[in-house]
Each structure stands twice: as C-alpha cells, then as structure tokens.
Amino acid sequence: MYDFKVANTVATACIGDRLPRFASSHDDIDTAYTLTLDDDPIVCKLIEEFLGVKNFSFSSAQDLLRSSELFRPTGIFIDVHLAKNECGLDVIPQVRKCWPDAPIIVITSDDSNDHIGQALAAGANDFILKPFGASELIARLSSRREELKDRNSQWIVSYGDLELDLQKKILSSPLGQVYISSKEADIFAYLVRQSGIVVEKGIIKRHVWGSVKVSDNALERKIFEVRKTVRTLSSKVEIKTVYGKGLVLRLNSFACDQELLEDKEVLLGVSSLWEGRGDTTY
Amino acid sequence: MTQLIDRESIASIKKIGEIRNKDLLGEMLHIFNAQFNQCLGELNNSIQVADSDNIKYLAHKMKGSCKSIGAEALANKCLEMENLDLADELSYKKNMEALYTQVEKTYESTKEELEIASGAVLAE
Structure with missing residues (x-):
C-alpha cells in the first residue's frame, strides 16, 4: 500500500530550501494525489517521484474520464500524444468539465508553438516540456494551483x-x-x-x-x-x-x-x- | 554534436533518489530498458510491413521516453524516424531499416553510459 505520509514528507524534504513546496498548507497530506494521462510509464513514474505524492496513471482518455467520480486530484497531467490516433488535446475540455478546480498541465516532447497554443486554448493551465526536472514540475503545479484557488475564491x-x-x-x-x-x-x-x-x-x-x-x-x-x-x-x-x-x-x-x-x-x-x-x- | 546522455537530467533523477534513499535512477532505467526493448520489437515488425502510422507513433513514444531519462542522442535518432516521410514504400523501408540499425547501435552505447551513470547493470 502506498504511504502518502511518507511520500509527502520525502517530497517536502527533497524540495528543501532550493525547491518550492508542492503541497500547500491547505492540502490534506493524506489525500493529495495527481492523475496522469500518458501511455509512457517513465513519465508517470517521474511525476510521482518528483512530486512525492501518489500519481494514478491512465493510458486512455476513456478510462480517465470514467474515473471522474472517484478522484479529486490536486493536479492533472496530460500528454499530447497518446495511443495511436488519440490526441491528449482533444480530451482537455472534458477533463476540465470533470475537474474544474484541478490545474491541467500538458506534457509534450515537441516544443512546437502549435501544440502549446492549442493546449492552452483548449483549457489547459500550463505545459511542460520533456525532459523536466523536479523543481520545474513542482513550481508549475504549485503556481497553477494557487492561481485556480484565487480565481475560484472570487466566485x-x-x-x-x-x-x-x-x-x-x-x-x-x-x-x-x-x-x-x-x-x-x-x-x-x-x-x-x-x-x-x-x-x-x-x-x-x-x-x-x-x-x-x-x-x-x-x-x-x-x-x-x-x-x-x-x-x-x-x-x-x-x-x-x-x-x-x-x-x-x-x-x-x-x-x-x-x-x-x-x-x-x-x-x-x-x-x-x-x-x-x-x-x-x- | 549531440551528447549521448544529458548529465543534468540524470543528476536530477539521481538527486531525488538520494534524498528518498532509493536507487531511483536504477528503477527508471529498468522501466526504460523494458519499454524501449518492447518498442524496438514492435518497430521492427512495423518496418517490415511499412506501417508508417505505427512507426511514427512508436518513434514518438520512444523519443519521449529517451528525453525523460536523458538519452539525448537516442531521442534525436527516434525523431529522425518520426520525421521520415513515406515517399514510396521501397525507399521508405530501406531508409527506415538503416535508421533502425542506427537506433539499435545508439541504444547500446546509451545503455552503457547510463549503466555507468547509475552504477547499476541493466537487466537484459
């Protein structure tokens, strides 16, 4: 069984002085987790290890959307290229509808402006290019979470x-x-x-x-x-x-x-x- | 010239592993190795039937994995495969086979470098 407390303690420790914290004081340590839509197990594992919280991974958009009732993630990562003939960008509007409060961060290995622009236009909050490091991943997720929290609190x-x-x-x-x-x-x-x-x-x-x-x-x-x-x-x-x-x-x-x-x-x-x-x- | 591995990416994974008191790089390389070998097999089959869609998909997937683990030169070889357009089936197959051989070779040298970097021996 995954130990959230240990994972989060480690995350905080590894973030240390040089890296920003991922989990804010508002997050319940026991329930902080992320979702990733990517058919590459390496990316899913890296996200989990870098953030220090459980990362549930899905290789198909259908499976991710089917689980919308079960999860309240602190962040969602979506790869642009999924299985053959499936594009991660197409699913962003539906994901946004299922989880309006969770930041959506698009992952891509192409630094093409087209993909990045399309991702943001579709409702993603940010993007991250491969290869990514722990500090960049944590910083992007934390700041997008704070932004969404501020935006939602106005409502x-x-x-x-x-x-x-x-x-x-x-x-x-x-x-x-x-x-x-x-x-x-x-x-x-x-x-x-x-x-x-x-x-x-x-x-x-x-x-x-x-x-x-x-x-x-x-x-x-x-x-x-x-x-x-x-x-x-x-x-x-x-x-x-x-x-x-x-x-x-x-x-x-x-x-x-x-x-x-x-x-x-x-x-x-x-x-x-x-x-x-x-x-x-x- | 592109370096074989990106030391910065490797160092970043190693650092997190050290803090978490585990051989994270070793674990990542194990997953990478299993995934890459599986893709190579599928890629070979797709080249034989000149299935350009599947080749592009596999090459892109391999490129992403390579970038994540810091295998820079190998990622570039995969990119070449991904970008190769199907002009006519015969020349496509020939060029793709040549690229495939280069990918295999680069993979072998990358594997050695990564083994040294992680201090672990990758499972075959």
Whole structure:
C-alpha cells in the first residue's frame, strides 16, 4: 500500500530550501494525489517521484474520464500524444468539465508553438516540456494551483453556514447542496453583501435585472425560491421580510450567532489564544 | 554534436533518489530498458510491413521516453524516424531499416553510459 505520509514528507524534504513546496498548507497530506494521462510509464513514474505524492496513471482518455467520480486530484497531467490516433488535446475540455478546480498541465516532447497554443486554448493551465526536472514540475503545479484557488475564491459567497458558488450556481451547507437559477443566485449574493441591512425590493430588482422591467410577482416568486432553498439548507440563516420596507438576510437567533462565532474561533485558533490568556491578571 | 546522455537530467533523477534513499535512477532505467526493448520489437515488425502510422507513433513514444531519462542522442535518432516521410514504400523501408540499425547501435552505447551513470547493470 502506498504511504502518502511518507511520500509527502520525502517530497517536502527533497524540495528543501532550493525547491518550492508542492503541497500547500491547505492540502490534506493524506489525500493529495495527481492523475496522469500518458501511455509512457517513465513519465508517470517521474511525476510521482518528483512530486512525492501518489500519481494514478491512465493510458486512455476513456478510462480517465470514467474515473471522474472517484478522484479529486490536486493536479492533472496530460500528454499530447497518446495511443495511436488519440490526441491528449482533444480530451482537455472534458477533463476540465470533470475537474474544474484541478490545474491541467500538458506534457509534450515537441516544443512546437502549435501544440502549446492549442493546449492552452483548449483549457489547459500550463505545459511542460520533456525532459523536466523536479523543481520545474513542482513550481508549475504549485503556481497553477494557487492561481485556480484565487480565481475560484472570487466566485464564492458565504454567509453563516451557507456557501454559494456563483459559477456553478450551487448553494451549499453541511446539510447538502442545491442548484439554483442564475437570478436566484444573484439575489442571494446581493443579500449576502447587504446582510444585516434591510434592502428594498425595488433595489433588488434594479441590481439583479438592471433596466429590464420585472413584475413584483416575478420578483416574489424568485425570493420565494431563494427562501425555500435557504430553509432547506440551514436552520441558522433566514431571509426575513420587514413589512413595508424590504428584506434582510440574517442569522435567525442569538444562539446561532454564538454557535457560528464559536465555530469560527475554533477555525482561527482563537479559543486556544484565550485559554493562554487565562493566567494573565490585569 | 549531440551528447549521448544529458548529465543534468540524470543528476536530477539521481538527486531525488538520494534524498528518498532509493536507487531511483536504477528503477527508471529498468522501466526504460523494458519499454524501449518492447518498442524496438514492435518497430521492427512495423518496418517490415511499412506501417508508417505505427512507426511514427512508436518513434514518438520512444523519443519521449529517451528525453525523460536523458538519452539525448537516442531521442534525436527516434525523431529522425518520426520525421521520415513515406515517399514510396521501397525507399521508405530501406531508409527506415538503416535508421533502425542506427537506433539499435545508439541504444547500446546509451545503455552503457547510463549503466555507468547509475552504477547499476541493466537487466537484459
């Protein structure tokens, strides 16, 4: 059985002072792994050894795509030339669809601009030329991961225990996730930005639909859907109607406020700081 | 003139192996040797029937493996094979056979160099 911990420790050790780290502090050491689509076992082995994490290799695009439900890789490497009559570039859009958060790095032994340009246009994040060294491989994967993380974080709006992915239009909480329409997502995101403030319905209309005329009925239907989804996913967050004034997104009780605050304190390590201060007398 | 092996690539693999306390280069060469011999066999069969598509595919695959392991001169020979166009079957076969012999020869000398570099004897 592959020992991820040992592999990652070694990876960190081999990276040392001269090479950048592959696994960032956000990565779970036990679950960091990569996927490689290449029919050359040498390349697959080199990637695994250089990165120091398990690398699952596939020689056919079909097999890789079939496994999309099973894996959440930290990076995907695709060779341009696969088996006879199969080109790695053709599969990039499908791979991107399966793993939108994982950087795709194309491997090639030809330094032709055509291949590199096509790879990037198809949705790859970077390319690497053979022969490649450990430091280049780690550096490219790490920086592309950071870029994707930054880009994706711009699409995330969170409030309480709810998180909205504006790109995928998914509202989620520890209880589950629900796909919502584009307009519902815009309404929720706007309410999050104005959370705690009563917002007039007319302002929501203007913000979400712009100059397009929308009936009150249509707006009410959308708000009804958003409210229903919020109720399904969270008992801590509510959209409250303030009659005659508008809507407000808020945490629905003081107890929930406290609970969420405590969760955040644990995450931030604030609790331990306060424990440490217990001995101090003023 | 192209050097037989790229010492920088070899050193990079060796260094990672040293840090990980294993003979990584030896392992890589073992895989390379097995893979290359298998491809040579397939290549020979494809040359006999002048299957230019398969020859191109195999030559490209061999070139990639060679580059990854630092077998520079051998990678160039494979590239020559990959780039050889099928003008007429007879001359193609003749030129390809000549290239194949060169690839075999270069492979033998590369193997020796790699053995020295890794300090290991490759399995036949």
